[in-house]
Amino acid sequence: MDNVIVRLENISKSFGDKKILKNITLDIYEGEFITFLGPSGCGKTTMLRIISGLEEATEGKVFIEGEDVTNEIPAKRKVNTIFQNFALFPHMTVWDNINFGLKMHKVPEEEAEKRIKRAIKLVQLDGFENRYPAQLSGGQQQRVAIARGIVMNHKVLLLDESLCSLDLKLKREMQGELKKLQKKLGITFIYVTHDQDEALTMSDRIVIINKGNIEQLDSPKEIYSKPQTAFAADFIGESNIIKTEITKIKDDIAYVKLTDDIELAIPNNDYKKGKVTLIVRPENFNPHKNPVKESFEGIVRNYMYDGAIVKLEVEVGDRTIKVHQYDSDIFEEGETINIDIDKNKVIIIGEKDE
Amino acid sequence: MNKGKFIKNLTIVLTFIFLYAPIIILVIYSFNQSKMNVVFTGFTFDWYKRLLHNTDLLEAFRNTLIIAGVSTVVSTIIGTISALGLYKYNFPMKKLVNGLIYIPIVIPEIVLGISLLSVYTITNLKLGMPSLIISHIAFSIPFVITSVRSTLNLLPKEYEEAAYDLGASKFNVFTKVTLPLIMPGVISGGTLALTLSMDDVVISYFTAGPGSNTLPLQIYSIIKTGITPDVNALSTLLLLATIIILTGSAIYQSRKIARRGY
Numbered sequence: 044m045d046n047v048i049v050r051l052e053n054i055s056k057s058f059g060d061k062k063i064l065k066n067i068t069l070d071i072y073e074g075e076f077i078t079f080l081g082p083s084g085c086g087k088t089t090m091l092r093i094i095s096g097l098e099e100a101t102e103g104k105v106f107i108e109g110e111d112v113t114n115e116i117p118a119k120r121k122v123n124t125i126f127q128n129f130a131l132f133p134h135m136t137v138w139d140n141i142n143f144g145l146k147m148h149k150v151p152e153e154e155a156e157k158r159i160k161r162a163i164k165l166v167q168l169d170g171f172e173n174r175y176p177a178q179l180s181g182g183q184q185q186r187v188a189i190a191r192g193i194v195m196n197h198k199v200l201l202l203d204e205s206l207c208s209l210d211l212k213l214k215r216e217m218q219g220e221l222k223k224l225q226k227k228l229g230i231t232f233i234y235v236t237h238d239q240d241e242a243l244t245m246s247d248r249i250v251i252i253n254k255g256n257i258e259q260l261d262s263p264k265e266i267y268s269k270p271q272t273a274f275a276a277d278f279i280g281e282s283n284i285i286k287t288e289i290t291k292i293k294d295d296i297a298y299v300k301l302t303d304d305i306e307l308a309i310p311n312n313d314y315k316k317g318k319v320t321l322i323v324r325p326e327n328f329n330p331h332k333n334p335v336k337e338s339f340e341g342i343v344r345n346y347m348y349d350g351a352i353v354k355l356e357v358e359v360g361d362r363t364i365k366v367h368q369y370d371s372d373i374f375e376e377g378e379t380i381n382i383d384i385d386k387n388k389v390i391i392i393g394e395k396d397e
Numbered sequence: 398m399n400k401g402k403f404i405k406n407l408t409i410v411l412t413f414i415f416l417y418a419p420i421i422i423l424v425i426y427s428f429n430q431s432k433m434n435v436v437f438t439g440f441t442f443d444w445y446k447r448l449l450h451n452t453d454l455l456e457a458f459r460n461t462l463i464i465a466g467v468s469t470v471v472s473t474i475i476g477t478i479s480a481l482g483l484y485k486y487n488f489p490m491k492k493l494v495n496g497l498i499y500i501p502i503v504i505p506e507i508v509l510g511i512s513l514l515s516v517y518t519i520t521n522l523k524l525g526m527p528s529l530i531i532s533h534i535a536f537s538i539p540f541v542i543t544s545v546r547s548t549l550n551l552l553p554k555e556y557e558e559a560a561y562d563l564g565a566s567k568f569n570v571f572t573k574v575t576l577p578l579i580m581p582g583v584i585s586g587g588t589l590a591l592t593l594s595m596d597d598v599v600i601s602y603f604t605a606g607p608g609s610n611t612l613p614l615q616i617y618s619i620i621k622t623g624i625t626p627d628v629n630a631l632s633t634l635l636l637l638a639t640i641i642i643l644t645g646s647a648i649y650q651s652r653k654i655a656r657r658g659y
Contacts, residue, residue: 144563
């Protein structure tokens with residue numbers, strides 16, 4: 044995973060006076076599954092379209108396989124896009140759809156046939172060659188779209204919210220299959236989504252994009268456990284995001300105010316006194332019946348059973364915090380409980396990041 | 398049967414009688430031995446035979462076929478290209494142009510007929526087949542544009558983008574993807590142009606010259622002296638042709654829809 048296959052250099056994009064992308068620089072490596080994740084309108088799809096050439100960057104350069112393709116038309120770029128609505132040509136059979144790109148590139152018929160057969164096999168669509176897209180289910184259409192892309196033998200496949208239109212169960216299934224397919228082919232998948240679950244389960248790396256900026260670029264695990272901004276923490280998984288301050292630092296311990304009466308003692312990590320944002324994942328607050336060391340009290344205000352976990356909303360002083368509990372139900376609404384915190388899993392972001 | 402249902406059914410029956418009785422009567426009288434459209438005196442094919450020897454009518458029929466054929470092909474091509482241009486490109490006053498396209502559709506035909514005639518007079522174009530063909534092309538184009546544009550508006554842009562992405566040239570994107578997908582609109586626009594041209598009376602009346610009589614004009618001049626059974630026979634044949642064409646296209650379309658879902 045050392046060869047850079049796609050490189051964006053200082054990419055900016057504006058539509059009129061609206062800045063969609065702001066000076067994006069990003070290296071994407073050969074064989075990785077990278078996800079552009081962000082809320083709708085954040086610029087993630089525009090980024091993908093700039094790579095494919097369907098959109099022109101206002102500023103900056105695009106490199107694919109080391110070649111500057113900034114001014115090349117989509118046909119000349121060694122990437123293919125899987126569209127959100129699949130965009131299968133409705134007047135062509137599955138075979139002709141997959142063959143379209145090969146025909147346009149004047150691939151000899153014999154070779155084309157071999158490649159199409161292989162692609163059909165890879166996406167498990169044997170026997171559907173002569174069907175029209177309208178005669179296929181959503182999942183099957185998705186497979187045709189993928190086959191149409193991979194048959195081109197390019198090293199990069201761009202997927203634009205490709206699982207979005209499928210129902211939940213099929214979506215889960217396809218997530219696994221996509222990941223497997225990507226490993227098998229050994230090519231780079233650049234995946235665009237607003238669905239954080241999807242990003243976490245499939246990606247090698249996630250690029251979190253917000254308002255045209257890259258908020259964080261990391262592996263799913265790093266992003267989840269060490270979000271660098273409040274936005275990243277909020278967007279990926281659930282978080283308690285608390286604006287507060289560090290009142291004092293003494294002997295490698297930073298004292299962070301939770302409420303007026305409660306201060307948390309957190310191991311110091313180059314923190315500075317003053318205003319900070321405290322981020323705690325709900326599972327890093329641990330509820331107990333009886334007081335434990337350094338615990339504080341709270342009143343259960345809401346109790347939601349969610350299968351594997353129980354989600355509590357707990358009133359602590361003038362704040363309400365989210366607490367996840369993995370044991371069976373032992374707490375009731377209105378009950379006073381004791382909470383302690385996994386000190387090493389707390390994230391503190393200084394004022395400047397806000 | 399309750400009363401509401403009875404009234405509903407009666408309305409339907411009366412509507413159908415009102416719509417189709419004249420046509421049925423026309424067909425019946427085309428087989429009538431008597432020359433008068435009053436009593437049915439006996440069954441005969443005579444009027445159909447006489448039709449084959451009516452050189453004026455045959456000549457008019459030939460003219461109509463030529464005019465309709467040429468004007469349909471030309472107006473379909475021009476209309477389709479215009480619709481694509483209006484759909485794809487932005488230019489100053491595009492909204493105004495979009496609105497202007499509807500004007501030939503809504504203004505009275507007689508105004509269009511007179512204005513075309515004055516253009517031909519000013520340019521010294523001799524009235525005849527060319528002037529008729531030009532007129533028919535002119536009034537057909539807006540219908541083709543409207544029809545093609547409505548299919549274009551329903552066409553997701555991703556189809557063309559996918560084609561570009563897969564390496565198609567502009568020409569190939571058009572011939573292999575865009576055109577096949579808008580074909581239903583092109584065909585219905587063309588069919589509209591064909592039928593409009595074939596039965597046009599008003600505009601043709603103003604722009605026809607000697608020796609360029611069209612079928613509708615010929616029929617119109619015959620019935621000035623009363624409806625004769627050979628006109629009935631001719632109308633029946635036209636009716637038959639229309640039914641065959643429409644049924645054929647309906648079967649084709651529904652088969653296509655069953656297969657491809659659009």
